[in-house]
Amino acid sequence: MKLAKRMLFNKRGSLIGAVLAVTVGILVIHVNFVIFQGLFDAIVRDISEYRNGDILVTNEDDYIDKSDSTIVSWFERISYVEAATPRLSSTAEMEITKNGKLIEKTRIPVVGVDPFNDIRASTVHETVTEGTYVFSRNSIVLGNTVAKDLGGATVGDIVKVMIVDRWGEEQTKRFTVSGIAKSPGGQGFDYSAVIHIDTLRDMTNRQDQTGSIMVKLNDPTKAYEVKEFFLLSFPNDDFMAETIEESAEQQLAGFRSGIAMINMIGYFGMMSSAFAIVTIQMMLVNGKTKEIGVMRAIGAKRKDILVIFIFQGMLIGAIGAGVGTATGLGYTIYAKETKMSFNNSLPLEVTYNWEKIIQTALASFILAIIASLYPSYRATKLLPVEAMRTG
Amino acid sequence: MKALDDVSFSIEKGQVVLIVGSSGSGKSTLLNMIGLLDSPTNGNIFIDDINTTTLNDNEISSFRNKKLGFIFQFSNLLSDLSVLENVLLPLQIAGNDLTSEEDAIDLLKAVGLEDQLHKRANKISGGQAQRVAIARGLINKPSIVLADEPTGNLDSVTSQLIVDLMKSMAKKLNQTFVIVTHDRQHFGNVDKVITIKDGKAFQVEEFSTMEITV
Incomplete structure (x- = not known):
C-alpha cells in the first residue's frame, strides 16, 4: 500500500489529472443539482406559496358548495395546519381610461381572495411591490403585466371590470387599484388580477361557492396524512384533496424530465472522468512497467500487482470524491x-440533499475503482523478463 | 531453434558459480530459467529438491520470493522507495511486517550503505545501487542468489568492488551465487564455471576451493 501511494504521489501530474477528472464529474452534478433542482424546487415553492398551498381542496365536478369558513375552521383545528384560505377564479374584461384614452383588455384571469386568511396561508401579498394587497370589497391588485397592458395602470387608478356570471349575464364593477404585484418565475399573479372573494362571488353569482381551499401546513411532510384525514372526514361532499406534488404534477412533469436529462448529462460527465482515470492509470502502468517486472521477479504475485493499482484507483476515487464533494x-x-437566482430573477431553492451528495461521492469512488480494473489487469499480465527489458 | 539444449549441471550450497559465454549464447536464458522467470519446454530444474517446472504461477512467485534472490545488470531498484524500503521489499511482498528491518539495516551496513538508508533509490550512484541490489537479493536468506551481469553497467573499479562484495557475502553467509557474466577475469577464483556456447553447456569446470580476496 505504501508503494502504491508512493508510486501515485510521485507522479503528481497524473494524480492531479485523475483527481481533477473525478472532481469535475462530481462538481458538474452538484452544480446541476443546485441550479436545476433549485429551479424545480423554487417553482414548487412558488406554486405552493402562491396558488396551491401544501394541500389544495377542490370539488370533483365544479365548485365547493360547503361553507368556506366551515372548511377553513376544520383545517385550522389540526395542529399541522398553519392556515387555510378560500379562492375563487374567473376571467374578466377590463377597461381603464389613461390620459383620456380608453384602454381595453380581455380574458384577464381574476382571483378572488379572502384577504384576512390569504395573508396567513399564502405569500402572494408579499409580491405586491407598489401599494397594498386587496383590503376592501372594491380594491383590486393588478399583476405587473396586466398593469402594463392597461397602459401603465398605477395605484389609485380606477379600473372597470366586466365578468360574465354563471347565468351568462355581464356584471360590471369599478375597482380602485390598491397595488401592483410582481414576482419572478411565472408562478405569481403577474398576468392576473386579485380582488376580494366576496366581490367575485357577487359578480359571478356564486354567493355560497368556493373554487378551492388552499391549505398551508407548518409541517409539509404531513400533507398526505392531513389530506387523507380530510377526505375521510368528509366522505359525502365530492371533495378532491391533493398534495402539492399531485396538484402541480402537470406543471412539474416537464421539469422532471428536464432534470432527469440534466442529471444524465452529469452522469455522462462522471463516465468521462472514468475514461480519464483509465487513461491516466494506463499511463501509470506503462510508466511503471520495469518496476512491475522487478516486483514480479522478486516474488510479487499477479494479485499483489492488481492490489497496487486498484488501491491507486481507490486513492484517486477517495481524493477525487473528497475534493469534488x-x-x-x-x-x-x-x-x-x-x-x-435564476436569470437574475427567480431565487433558487437551494437544499442540501445529503442522500444525493453521498450517493454521488460513492458513485465516483466506485467508478474510479472500476476504471482502474482494466489497467490493473493489464499490469498483472506483464511478464517479468519482458517488463524489465521493455520498461 | 532451441535457446538452450542439453544443459545439465548441479550446484552445491555455498558455491559461487559463474555462467559465461559470448553474447547470445543463452546464458541469460539459463539464468532466467533457474530464476523461474522463464520455463523450459522440456527438462526439469530442481532447487532444494523441488522440481520447479511443476509449480503454478502463484507457487512460482512464492518460490522466487522465498528461495531466490536477484541482482540485475541495472540494479532495478524501485525509484519511488528509499534504499532501506527497497531492501525490505521482498519481505513486504512475502507479507512479513517490518520486524526484519534490523536485518535489512545489518545487510546495508555489510554492503557499506548504513549512511544512505533513507535516501531515495534514484539519488544514489550506480555502484551504490548495485550494493543495495545485493542487500535486497540477500534479505530473504534465499537458497540461491542469481546475478545477471551485475557489473555490466559499472566501471572497472566499481565492478571489482561489487565482485569482491558478492564473494565475501557468499563466504560469510555460506550463500550460493549463480552469476552470469561475460567478464570472467573480474571474478578470479570461483567454485564452478559453466561455459555456454550455442545454447549448450560447452564446459563445466569445478574448482575445489575458492579464494576470497577482499
Whole structure:
C-alpha cells in the first residue's frame, strides 16, 4: 500500500489529472443539482406559496358548495395546519381610461381572495411591490403585466371590470387599484388580477361557492396524512384533496424530465472522468512497467500487482470524491448564502440533499475503482523478463 | 531453434558459480530459467529438491520470493522507495511486517550503505545501487542468489568492488551465487564455471576451493 501511494504521489501530474477528472464529474452534478433542482424546487415553492398551498381542496365536478369558513375552521383545528384560505377564479374584461384614452383588455384571469386568511396561508401579498394587497370589497391588485397592458395602470387608478356570471349575464364593477404585484418565475399573479372573494362571488353569482381551499401546513411532510384525514372526514361532499406534488404534477412533469436529462448529462460527465482515470492509470502502468517486472521477479504475485493499482484507483476515487464533494458543497453553500437566482430573477431553492451528495461521492469512488480494473489487469499480465527489458 | 539444449549441471550450497559465454549464447536464458522467470519446454530444474517446472504461477512467485534472490545488470531498484524500503521489499511482498528491518539495516551496513538508508533509490550512484541490489537479493536468506551481469553497467573499479562484495557475502553467509557474466577475469577464483556456447553447456569446470580476496 505504501508503494502504491508512493508510486501515485510521485507522479503528481497524473494524480492531479485523475483527481481533477473525478472532481469535475462530481462538481458538474452538484452544480446541476443546485441550479436545476433549485429551479424545480423554487417553482414548487412558488406554486405552493402562491396558488396551491401544501394541500389544495377542490370539488370533483365544479365548485365547493360547503361553507368556506366551515372548511377553513376544520383545517385550522389540526395542529399541522398553519392556515387555510378560500379562492375563487374567473376571467374578466377590463377597461381603464389613461390620459383620456380608453384602454381595453380581455380574458384577464381574476382571483378572488379572502384577504384576512390569504395573508396567513399564502405569500402572494408579499409580491405586491407598489401599494397594498386587496383590503376592501372594491380594491383590486393588478399583476405587473396586466398593469402594463392597461397602459401603465398605477395605484389609485380606477379600473372597470366586466365578468360574465354563471347565468351568462355581464356584471360590471369599478375597482380602485390598491397595488401592483410582481414576482419572478411565472408562478405569481403577474398576468392576473386579485380582488376580494366576496366581490367575485357577487359578480359571478356564486354567493355560497368556493373554487378551492388552499391549505398551508407548518409541517409539509404531513400533507398526505392531513389530506387523507380530510377526505375521510368528509366522505359525502365530492371533495378532491391533493398534495402539492399531485396538484402541480402537470406543471412539474416537464421539469422532471428536464432534470432527469440534466442529471444524465452529469452522469455522462462522471463516465468521462472514468475514461480519464483509465487513461491516466494506463499511463501509470506503462510508466511503471520495469518496476512491475522487478516486483514480479522478486516474488510479487499477479494479485499483489492488481492490489497496487486498484488501491491507486481507490486513492484517486477517495481524493477525487473528497475534493469534488467539498467543492460541490462549497458551491452549494455559496448559492444558498448569496440567494442565487435564476436569470437574475427567480431565487433558487437551494437544499442540501445529503442522500444525493453521498450517493454521488460513492458513485465516483466506485467508478474510479472500476476504471482502474482494466489497467490493473493489464499490469498483472506483464511478464517479468519482458517488463524489465521493455520498461 | 532451441535457446538452450542439453544443459545439465548441479550446484552445491555455498558455491559461487559463474555462467559465461559470448553474447547470445543463452546464458541469460539459463539464468532466467533457474530464476523461474522463464520455463523450459522440456527438462526439469530442481532447487532444494523441488522440481520447479511443476509449480503454478502463484507457487512460482512464492518460490522466487522465498528461495531466490536477484541482482540485475541495472540494479532495478524501485525509484519511488528509499534504499532501506527497497531492501525490505521482498519481505513486504512475502507479507512479513517490518520486524526484519534490523536485518535489512545489518545487510546495508555489510554492503557499506548504513549512511544512505533513507535516501531515495534514484539519488544514489550506480555502484551504490548495485550494493543495495545485493542487500535486497540477500534479505530473504534465499537458497540461491542469481546475478545477471551485475557489473555490466559499472566501471572497472566499481565492478571489482561489487565482485569482491558478492564473494565475501557468499563466504560469510555460506550463500550460493549463480552469476552470469561475460567478464570472467573480474571474478578470479570461483567454485564452478559453466561455459555456454550455442545454447549448450560447452564446459563445466569445478574448482575445489575458492579464494576470497577482499
